[in-house]
Amino acid sequence: MTAVRRSRGGPVRRAVESRLAPIAELWRAFSQTRVGSVVARAFSTNGAWIFLLLIGLMLFFNFMAPGKFLTEFNVRSMATNVAVLLVIAVGETFVMATGGIDLSVGYVLLFSGVTSAQAMNWGGKDPTNSGWDIVLLGFMVAIGSGLAWGVLNGIIVAKAKVPALIATLGTLGMSWGLAEIFSNGQDLRYLPKIIADMGASRLIFDKVPLVVVVAILIAAAGGVMLSFTRFGRYTLAIGSNQEAARRAGINVDRHLIAVYALSGALAGFAGFMSLAIFTTTTISGHANDNLQAIAAVVIGGTSLMGGVATVGGTTIGICIPMVLFSGFTILGYQSFWRDVAVGAVLILAVYADQLRRRRRERR
Amino acid sequence: MADPLLQARGIFKSYGHVEALRGCDFEVYPNEIVALIGDNGAGKSTLIKILAGTEEADEGEIFLEGHPIHVGSPSEAMQLGIETVYQDLALAPDLDGSANLYLGRELMMAGLLGKLGFLDNRAMRTGARKAFGELGIDLQNAQSAVANLSGGQRQSVAVARSVAWASKVVFLDEPTAALGVIQTARVIETVKKIRDRGVAAVLISHNMRQVLEVADRIEVLRLGRRVARFDRQGATIEQLVLAMTGGLAEEGAA
Numbered sequence: 001m002t003a004v005r006r007s008r009g010g011p012v013r014r015a016v017e018s019r020l021a022p023i024a025e026l027w028r029a030f031s032q033t034r035v036g037s038v039v040a041r042a043f044s045t046n047g048a049w050i051f052l053l054l055i056g057l058m059l060f061f062n063f064m065a066p067g068k069f070l071t072e073f074n075v076r077s078m079a080t081n082v083a084v085l086l087v088i089a090v091g092e093t094f095v096m097a098t099g100g101i102d103l104s105v106g107y108v109l110l111f112s113g114v115t116s117a118q119a120m121n122w123g124g125k126d127p128t129n130s131g132w133d134i135v136l137l138g139f140m141v142a143i144g145s146g147l148a149w150g151v152l153n154g155i156i157v158a159k160a161k162v163p164a165l166i167a168t169l170g171t172l173g174m175s176w177g178l179a180e181i182f183s184n185g186q187d188l189r190y191l192p193k194i195i196a197d198m199g200a201s202r203l204i205f206d207k208v209p210l211v212v213v214v215a216i217l218i219a220a221a222g223g224v225m226l227s228f229t230r231f232g233r234y235t236l237a238i239g240s241n242q243e244a245a246r247r248a249g250i251n252v253d254r255h256l257i258a259v260y261a262l263s264g265a266l267a268g269f270a271g272f273m274s275l276a277i278f279t280t281t282t283i284s285g286h287a288n289d290n291l292q293a294i295a296a297v298v299i300g301g302t303s304l305m306g307g308v309a310t311v312g313g314t315t316i317g318i319c320i321p322m323v324l325f326s327g328f329t330i331l332g333y334q335s336f337w338r339d340v341a342v343g344a345v346l347i348l349a350v351y352a353d354q355l356r357r358r359r360r361e362r363r
Numbered sequence: 364m365a366d367p368l369l370q371a372r373g374i375f376k377s378y379g380h381v382e383a384l385r386g387c388d389f390e391v392y393p394n395e396i397v398a399l400i401g402d403n404g405a406g407k408s409t410l411i412k413i414l415a416g417t418e419e420a421d422e423g424e425i426f427l428e429g430h431p432i433h434v435g436s437p438s439e440a441m442q443l444g445i446e447t448v449y450q451d452l453a454l455a456p457d458l459d460g461s462a463n464l465y466l467g468r469e470l471m472m473a474g475l476l477g478k479l480g481f482l483d484n485r486a487m488r489t490g491a492r493k494a495f496g497e498l499g500i501d502l503q504n505a506q507s508a509v510a511n512l513s514g515g516q517r518q519s520v521a522v523a524r525s526v527a528w529a530s531k532v533v534f535l536d537e538p539t540a541a542l543g544v545i546q547t548a549r550v551i552e553t554v555k556k557i558r559d560r561g562v563a564a565v566l567i568s569h570n571m572r573q574v575l576e577v578a579d580r581i582e583v584l585r586l587g588r589r590v591a592r593f594d595r596q597g598a599t600i601e602q603l604v605l606a607m608t609g610g611l612a613e614e615g616a617a
Contacts, residue, residue, distance in 0.1 A: 230482055233482060240456055244466070248453075249467040303457075
């Protein structure tokens, strides 16, 4: 059967394929080995390819702009810029693993930042010198706000059966509007000094910003949770075949609500991180966060249909646009080239996923 | 004959104006393969769904080993030892065979890690290899997503999952409908192995030859009621077709 299929195509293709046959044979033998099977599996999804793409891009920009791209300063500023996005992208990975989507994350982040800042400004007192109790209050309000939006998303999707695209588009508008109403469209600039210090502090020989460490820890925890726990297994099972999950006795509705709640809570956490980094609510600064998170998840190999997802892939998917942005800027091109390149990579990533699906459907 | 293992009595079920089941009876005895046959719309799938807990009957009683039972959900049926292989397989195609086998019944790590929700994938893989092996299913790559398997292998995974957990009855709704000759033979072999393990199997099939070859007994539904019962020895294809189409005198009819 396979021999027949392989001999299809023109004479050129056949010639090329016969030249490549020994390599294919080697590859097949390699993929039978223990290490090989892991590597082969990694390359059968987007994961390993986009990792190579990321490394390639970094080497390319470093080659084009020696001593400018891979400097301590530039790497640190790139990492700080992606830290907030990474946190919401982790939640987005879980949502998209169920076959859903959460468009609201960027504005839930904003809403949580606004409510958190207002809670710390309660009573009109200047909170600059407030203590840890006020900071903790602000933190809890941020997480709570995000969690509430997430639970609402989950209930609308799981119980009311409104498609996730529309449900979260609705809460996007609601959270955005309410954030503007609560803040009168004015950024709140008075925050406890403790928070600003947190945003500026660095760990590990005073080199790695605290927010970057926190984002990496959250991504690591999310990755372990998705790949090694029952929560993650159910998330992927629901995305793979919701009906099968239901018949296997999984409480699908409750799990979906939990997944959207997780995404909301992480958006709330990211809102607090954003306060710490920028020491203001940055009302106009999150317009594209949701699309950037979704693009990162998709570039990272998560299937739009659900069922296949890794947080590691998402992490790489967050870094690629940042590297492009920084690289283009350093080389003196307009940074909008990043958007052009990311758009193309996004389409390629989804196309690769579709190809894989079609190939396996033919079996 | 021994007492029935699973018995349905006077089951009624309608969907709006459509009466799918109109006082349907059905029996499964221990250690047998019973075929459930009938024309399209006779109510076979509805009956199976009610016994497997995915639908609830409007009226009627169900007994397991003589005790009345209530099957309100698939998981209640599973707890009672009743498993179903659905026509559309109901597997998660992106997960591997072992994850599918243990879906909803995951083995957890011992101690604190397990309490935190960590899966014991190694134990599940070992268990899956054993369960597949028992049925003579050889999955060369147990870590490959189910979607990458052939249709027959996928069907095998679905059958193996039900068989592995069933302690009383397995329902198989047209398990060979989408399969080739060799794979069909393999599934039929599996159904026989189920019986030999002491679990009763209920086979829905449109293939009369297959029914006569495999089943110990045959029950025929027509228009939502059971109209005839046959032992394999006494039955011919003509008789089965007659019963399905209403050419035989109805059981229990005056």
